[in-house]
Amino acid sequence: MEKWPIGVFASIDAGLGVKLEVVEELGIPTIHLHAPHQNTRTPKVAEKFVAKLNEIGVKISVVFGGFEGESYADIPTVIKTVGLVPPETRAERTQEMKEIADFARLLGVDIVALHLGFVPHDENDPMYSDIVAVTREVCDHCRSNDQRLHLETGQETADALLQFIAAVGRDNLFINFDPANMVLYGSGQPIEALRKVGRFVRSVHCKDARWAANPGKEWGAEVPVGQGDVNFERFLATLKEIGYDGPLTIEREIPQDPTRQKAEISQAVKVLTDLKKKLGIS
Ligand code: MG
Numbered sequence: 001m002e003k004w005p006i007g008v009f010a011s012i013d014a015g016l017g018v019k020l021e022v023v024e025e026l027g028i029p030t031i032h033l034h035a036p037h038q039n040t041r042t043p044k045v046a047e048k049f050v051a052k053l054n055e056i057g058v059k060i061s062v063v064f065g066g067f068e069g070e071s072y073a074d075i076p077t078v079i080k081t082v083g084l085v086p087p088e089t090r091a092e093r094t095q096e097m098k099e100i101a102d103f104a105r106l107l108g109v110d111i112v113a114l115h116l117g118f119v120p121h122d123e124n125d126p127m128y129s130d131i132v133a134v135t136r137e138v139c140d141h142c143r144s145n146d147q148r149l150h151l152e153t154g155q156e157t158a159d160a161l162l163q164f165i166a167a168v169g170r171d172n173l174f175i176n177f178d179p180a181n182m183v184l185y186g187s188g189q190p191i192e193a194l195r196k197v198g199r200f201v202r203s204v205h206c207k208d209a210r211w212a213a214n215p216g217k218e219w220g221a222e223v224p225v226g227q228g229d230v231n232f233e234r235f236l237a238t239l240k241e242i243g244y245d246g247p248l249t250i251e252r253e254i255p256q257d258p259t260r261q262k263a264e265i266s267q268a269v270k271v272l273t274d275l276k277k278k279l280g281i282s
Contacts, residue, residue, distance in 0.1 A: 003281055004239075005030045006272050007061065007249035008265055009205070012036040012049065015066050016253040022262050024056045026269065030247045032062040032203070033107070035100040046106035061247050062150060062176065062203050063104035065097045065114040074219055075185065078155070083117025084134050087127070094134045098141040105145045111203065112142060113150035113176045119164055121156070132167045139170035148172045150203050154181025158193035165200060175200040178251070179230045180207035180222060186215025191234050198242030205251040206272060208232070225250060225268035236275050248272050 007030035011017035015034025023031055035041065053060065069089065071081045084090050084097070101112045116135065120128050135149075142149045153161060153175060165173055175197055179190035187193075194201065208228030212220045226232055236248075250268045254261045276282060 003245060004236075004276060005247045006269050007031050007247040009034065009064075009249060009251040009253075012045070013040055015064070016255050017251075018255075018258075018261060018265065020052065020056075020058075022258075022265070023058055026262070026266055028269070029057060030059045030061050030249070032064055032113075032205075032249045032251075033060045033109075034064050034066055035103060038096070038099070041099065041103040043106055046103060050107055060107055060109045061249070062111045062113050063100065063107065063109050064152075065100040065112060067093050067096060070115075075217070079118045083115045084138075085117030085119060085127075085131060087130075090130070090134060094137060097138050101138070101142050101145055101147055101149075104147065110145075110147045111150055112147055113152060113203065115152045115154070118155045119160070121160055123163070123167070128167075132164070135164075135168045135173070136170060139168065139173050143170070143172050148174055148202065150174050150176040152176045152181070152205075153178050153193070153197070154185045154187060157188045158196035161197055162200075173200075174202040176203045176205065177201045178205035178207055179235050180205070180209035180220075180228065180251075183209040183211055183215075183229050184220040184222065186212060186217070186220065190230055191238050194235070194238050194242065198238075198244075201239075201242065201244060203246050204239065204244070204248060206232070206235075206248050206268060207251040207253075222253060224252065224264040226271040232271060233275055233278070236272070236279055236281075240279060240281065248276075 009017040010031040011034040014037045017034045182190040208225045208230045209220045212218045
């Protein structure tokens, strides 16, 4: 397979990714798949989906978990609703994440990923050890499926993420690096962060964003790849530097406008293809 094949975040029936028809139309060879709703995570759906992917020559590299009730409306809402952090839903979502890993196995996929949520920054916060414990539980379940677990970056600084990974202490725990999230959440310069956590980065999202006026307090703005503050030339050059060799998976979360979404993804493919050429990667 070519180095750094260009991919896109896609979905079957849940999540914000593009439909498979768009993937096919744009001739994209690899996807991250948002896990479908609980009632469609069946062997039959998996089998049909795999057959369809084989027919159009598309591979899934990562299955992303997501949960009912999550909202990315603003930073306080993310803290309250996203991932395995909110205590009220933690047990059931941990269980569901294992089911998502099992569904990924049915699809023949050996990487599952998720937004863990806002892990407390203070290691002495009792919630910190609770979240370490559920992350171990999910890692161990993934291990029994011969899978790795990738944590989506964004909510925490590179140092906090490294500290968290060390605290979990599982060798199948890695990172899905999303440079735009660092900007959106105001959690650090993405290129610097990528260098720090590089040895754990096994998948990436190509997404761009502009810094908020008050980073960390309010959201930055997601924009098309190449138009934000990430600096994609430096991002790809740094991926090369750290020896990254997976796909470049485009994420563009504007499902409310599918025509614009498709056009911007197509433009992102061009931006990334040109940069790969410039960096001597093909
Ligand atoms: Mg992402």
